[in-house]
Amino acid sequence: MPMSRSRFEKFKQVLRQRQHDMTVVTDQVHKAQNISAMIRTADAVGIPEVHMVKPVRGHLVYHNTAGGSGRFVSTRVHPDIQTALDTVRGKGMRLLAAAWSDNAVSYRDMDYTQPFALVMGAEKYGLSETAMEAADAHLTIPMIGMVESYNVSVAAAIILQEAMHQRMRSGHYDLPDPTDAASRKQLFRWAQPKMAAYCDRHNLPYPDLDEDGDLIPPEDPAYRGAL
Structure with missing residues (x-):
């Protein structure tokens, strides 16, 4: 089916507004509905990648379906929380943990226009001691009401909506079209997922796209299996 011009333009807009200095780290969250909801929220606010830590109890249950938000937000699974925190710190991000402590501040009083990773704790046990101690802010x-906490995915959505609000006011989403090779590859994967999978499987470079996002058929016979 040919790519519509409007859908291709939407892909380019989404890619242009991705916030590469903003992410989420899930500290042993394991319920599929919570993980899926946070990935959906991540896509909605422009987060390109979510970091997840394998739970000690139970299993990390998540099915990355091509038709959902998981197609547009990459996920990276870490063996432990320290590895995850070191990874995002290595990208220059502050660690903001959603948790109560004597030094905790209201989520509305935080500046989200600076690079940050929002760290969310497990459904029953909350944040690990490692994450609590490593966080730059709580x-x-x-x-x-009577309840003591929001559902983990709801809490993440509330905080990330505030982050998006602040970033919109400061112009963080007013970005030019990316021209780097990684962004061009990502755009191709969104526009032509089947051809991208074929090229990846056979170690072939991605063909060119026209202005509507439709594939320009390559002459090389190596691509015939996907055409």
Whole structure:
């Protein structure tokens, strides 16, 4: 099926507005519905990659379906929380942990225009001691009801919406079209997922696309199996 011009332009807009200095780290979150909801939120606010830590108890259950948000947000699974935190710190991100402590501040009082990773704890046990101690700040969401906390995916969505609001006001989403090779490859994967998979499987370079995102058929016979 040919790619529509409007859908291809939407792909380019989404790619242009991706916030590469903003991410989420899940500290042993394991329920599929919570992980899927956080990935959906990540896509909605422009986060290109989510970091997940394998749970000590139970299993990390997540099915990355091509038709959902998982197609547009990459996921990276780490063996432990320290590895995950070191990875995002290595990218220059502050660690903002959603957790109560004596030094915790309201999530609205935090500056999200600087590079950061939002660290979310497991459903039953919350954040690990390692994550609590490593965090640069602890964030809380004011509540007035009987419940003591929001669902982990709901809490992440509330905080990330505030982050997007601040970044929109500061012009973080007003970006030019990316021209680097990695972005061009990502655009091709979104526009032509089957051809991208074929090229990756056979170690072939991605062919060119026209202005509508449709494939310009390559003459090389190596591509015939996918045409």
